[in-house]
Structure formats: C-alpha cells, structure tokens
Amino acid sequence: MALPLWRLATRPAFAAAAAASTLAAGASLSRDQTRSIPLAAVAYADDEVLHPPHITWPHSPYLASFDAAAIRRGYEVYKNVCSSCHSMNRIAFRNLVGVAYTVDEVKEMAEDIDVEDGPNEEGAMFSRPGRLADTLPAPYPNEEAARYANNGALPPDLSLITKARHGGENYLWALLTGYRDAPEGINVREGLYYNPYFAGGQIAMERALYDGAVEYDDGTEATTSQMAKDVSTFLAWAAEPEHDQRKRMGMEWIGGFTILFFGMLYMKRFKWSLYKTRRLEFR
Numbered sequence: 359m360a361l362p363l364w365r366l367a368t369r370p371a372f373a374a375a376a377a378a379s380t381l382a383a384g385a386s387l388s389r390d391q392t393r394s395i396p397l398a399a400v401a402y403a404d405d406e407v408l409h410p411p412h413i414t415w416p417h418s419p420y421l422a423s424f425d426a427a428a429i430r431r432g433y434e435v436y437k438n439v440c441s442s443c444h445s446m447n448r449i450a451f452r453n454l455v456g457v458a459y460t461v462d463e464v465k466e467m468a469e470d471i472d473v474e475d476g477p478n479e480e481g482a483m484f485s486r487p488g489r490l491a492d493t494l495p496a497p498y499p500n501e502e503a504a505r506y507a508n509n510g511a512l513p514p515d516l517s518l519i520t521k522a523r524h525g526g527e528n529y530l531w532a533l534l535t536g537y538r539d540a541p542e543g544i545n546v547r548e549g550l551y552y553n554p555y556f557a558g559g560q561i562a563m564e565r566a567l568y569d570g571a572v573e574y575d576d577g578t579e580a581t582t583s584q585m586a587k588d589v590s591t592f593l594a595w596a597a598e599p600e601h602d603q604r605k606r607m608g609m610e611w612i613g614g615f616t617i618l619f620f621g622m623l624y625m626k627r628f629k630w631s632l633y634k635t636r637r638l639e640f641r
Contacts, residue, residue, distance in 0.1 A: 410532030430458035432592025448517035511562035
C-alpha cells in the first residue's frame, strides 16, 4: 500500500532526496527567481523519536554537586562495559584524582595499561606503563579499525556525549535502558537493534547493560537502571569536570556582589546624603 506524502517525508532517504532536489532546482534558477520560491519543508525521522523521561539528577539543582560515589561507580561501568567500543580521548587519569579516587588508586589504574611512546634514542617506538597524564586508553588505534570491528558503524567518543546529545544524561539513561522487542509491523535490519529513543528506532549498538553485569566495589546492587544512571552521571561529569567549581565560584561572586550592593547602598544613604542635600548659595 502506498504511503501518503507526509509519511514518506519522515523517511531519511526521502528527506535527503527532497533536500537534494530542492537544491538542484534552485541552482538552475537565477537569484531573482529563487527569491520567490519557498524552501521545501522536510520532516525528518527525528520528529517521531520517543523523547526520554525527565529525571531529577542529584547534581541538577543550582547548589548541588556531583555525587562522587556515583562517578566512581559510573567509571566502573565504563571501564568494564563501554570501554570495549568507546573512547574518551579528552579525559586523563589525573582528572579522576580527588573526584572519585585517590592519587594512589589512580596511579595503580594507570600503571595497569601499556602506552606506546617514543621514539627513543634509537628512533624506535616503545611501550611503557601508563601515567597520570595519559588519557584513558582507546579500544581501537584508528577510525578505520573501529568501523571494521563494528560493521561500518563508528562508536562515538564519549568525552562530550552529554553535551552532544539533546537531553544529555536523560537521553543516555533512556537509550541504555530502552532496548526492547520491535513492535509488530516494524522490520529491523540485520545487525541493528530496536530502540525507540534512537533516531529512526534502529541502532547498531546492541544492549550492553544487564542486571549484575558489573560488581560494584561499594556493594550497590548493579541493576540495569542503576548502572545506566551511574554511567550517565560519570559521562555528565566527564563533559564538564569544572561543574562543581563553576557553581562554587558562581555562589562566591553572587555573595561578593551582594555585599558590595549593600555597601554601596549604605554609602549612598548615609555618606553621600550630606552632599546631596547641601544647598549652595552665591552672593
């Protein structure tokens, strides 16, 4: 059965073809002619994506900070689950110091990995234990290797993922917990998985979180929802490590300006009132 035009417009292929045909048609006309032609309104598949639920995160209020325990648990989820496919090239081991781990703990974690360095005096590359200044290890040496291992799909770097996706940590939590069987009438292509929170409803990443997939150091029960919440918190911190300092500095500035405001008000009322009410007479 043929679909109506408004339904076809939600298909990505149709949208791309419509946009291309619009540009081609406009290119063949003069500037004066194109002024009278309205741009084609194209609807994308994103319009039908299921919006994630709003979650009240502990770090969301103005005076709240990140939960250090949640960041620590979230890093455990990333290290044991997510790091097999996703990189975090903007986060170094030293960034974890004082946030969720001690210096000795982070040094021990860094030394467990081998980092390619060099060249040495002989011009050859060599391996050495990791340092605090090294970034978290990437699972693949380059983009081509990442695509080859994932059937052509490129796993995104997660350093700024909460800033790069509308909804931030709400979207990540919904995406990680939103895997389900496809409804009747929807055909999922081979190698893809149904997830209503992903644009188009089909995603190349299979479900990664299952109950008990990670054993937390603090004894927290590792349910799918808990792990998704913790790793979303960790990635939100990774995208904005200065979050707590920014809020603290903001409160300091607000407090300073408040004191300055009342100080200036006092000066205006009691110090300058003498000059304001003085009358000068010239004879």
